[in-house]
Amino acid sequence: MALSQRTVSVVATQAAAAPKAVVADAKTDETVEAAELSSSMAASAPVDAERVARxxxxxxxxxxxxxxxxxxxxxxxxxxxxNPNDAA
Incomplete structure (x- = not known):
């Protein structure tokens, strides 16, 4: 088939609408608790004070x-x- 014989068809597509209620409620109780836990753990280093004292x-x-x-x-x-090239 020659290039001049090819035709292009336009296909109509319908974009799927994202559920807005789910996106707005992304922070559930579990994610809030996980964020609080991670921030509290990041606030202090994981040090075993008793072992350090010994x-x-x-x-x-x-x-x-x-x-x-x-x-x-x-x-x-x-x-x-x-490895100094590792991205930390």
């Missing part, structure tokens, strides 16, 4: 088991996993 006390007493090779291994592992 470690601090062990360091002060000189009882904290610090093995230089373990520290070096973990630093190298973190460096190997770190």
């Amino acid at each position: 470690i601090r006390k062990a360091i002060q007493d000189g009882n904290f088991p610090l093995v230089p090779s373990t520290v070096a291994d973990r630093l190298l592992a973190l460096k190997m996993e770190w």
